Amino acid sequence: MENAGSSIISALGAGSGVDFIRLASDISAASFAAQRNSVTARQTALEAQISAASQLRGSVTGLASALGDRVRNGDLAPRAQLGNPAVAAVTVPPGLSPRGNFTLEVTQIAQAQTLVGRSFTSADALVGEGTLTLRFGTVDGASFAADSARDAITIAATATDTLATLASKINQASGGAVQAYVANGTGGAQLVMKGREGAANGFVVEAAGAGGPDAPGDLGYLGWSPATNTTQLQGTARDAAFLLDTVAMTSPSNRVTGLPGGFTLNLSATNSGAPTTLSFASNNDAIGSVMQDFVTALNDIVAQVNTLAAPLGGELGNDPGARELRRDLAGLASRVVMPGAADGEPRTLGDLGLAINRDGTFRLDTARLNRALEDTPDAAAAMFTTGINGVFATMDRFARENSLVTDPGSLGGSLRRFETQSAASTERLARIAEQQELLRDRLTREFTASERRVAASQSTLTFLRQQIDIWSNRDG
Structure with a gap:
């Protein structure tokens, strides 16, 4: 889009022949180029440091999380x-x-009480209007002892309810305490009601019909108590x-x-x-497998540290958080995992076979691990639980220590510092862009004014030449 200065210069015919608009833009850009390039280079370096620190932190926390999953899913349990x-x-x-x-x-x-009601012609047979009440307690022979701590369940049956719809109402009202369905057997359709396991989950069925005989079509036909039991009780609730x-x-x-x-x-x-x-x-095979996977994962982290925190060329070559992580890794085998271990029982990761090589990588000393599993199997297995002590708890603390953003000497502290500096660099670039635009705008105005003066001078010169030409022709 053409700006005001450009329009004016165009209207004046660009009397000087110089592109002052381009000149103002080039001068303003050149004036801030050094600052902009310096901040951009710093921003690029910070982004690389943020990526490197995030990668290391993610690897450490990922290892702790994966180890926790292995412990929690029961793979290592006896x-x-x-x-x-x-x-x-x-x-x-x-x-x-x-x-x-x-x-x-x-x-x-343990067994649940099962009642099989008397026969109806079909699941669509009407049961009769009234109220069905389920009371819970203990059934013992012909007696029933109600549980006063449990509320009775009341189901209202309408004149249009069938055996099938009544079963649905029982299921909904009981919330799973009684399962009801219609079974179509050789004797016809029968309402089956089944409670939960346990002697205290027995129940009686009190049916209050609207009147009529004790026959299909009257709700009283579905009532049941142990005193009046004939063949309905097919299973007694028991512990x-x-x-x-x-x-x-x-x-x-x-x-x-x-x-x-x-x-x-x-x-x-x-x-x-x-x-x-x-x-x-003890599940020794699973413990051996998880320790081998643990060593492999640690060596992956060591390789990342060696690359990302290399003194020459590493994004985190002089970073205190990366140095702290390297020191922590070097001392990992000697970390106490079980502070309350008795004499002769494994206490450290080293006692489980974790060993460190001269180059800082790890290896699994299978002989030492097998000795711990054979000599003290209970103590070794206890190191793979979700308690406040153990291999998982140790690695979880290790990850948290290195991810703590409030500790400037940790990897988390370094990441926060890089992110803060990156945000400041972004703000600085925005200010540079703003200052550059202000300079460009000022130069454009100044060059526009100069162009007007040049155009005016050229117009005067043209007039003078014309007058001289007239005078010269007159004198001749």
């Missing part, structure tokens, strides 16, 4: 060995390390019962928690009179 696997399945929550040998005898499996090391225990469900060391049992069958054995063994 493996359970059950003599009779048909009796139960054993699981170990991530981060726990149960130990010991046990005997297990399951005498009763699981078992003996762990001969100690009698019960559980309201077949998933048993709160056991020694935190392991969980999922009971599936009884073995009364024939107890089975349960033991835990």
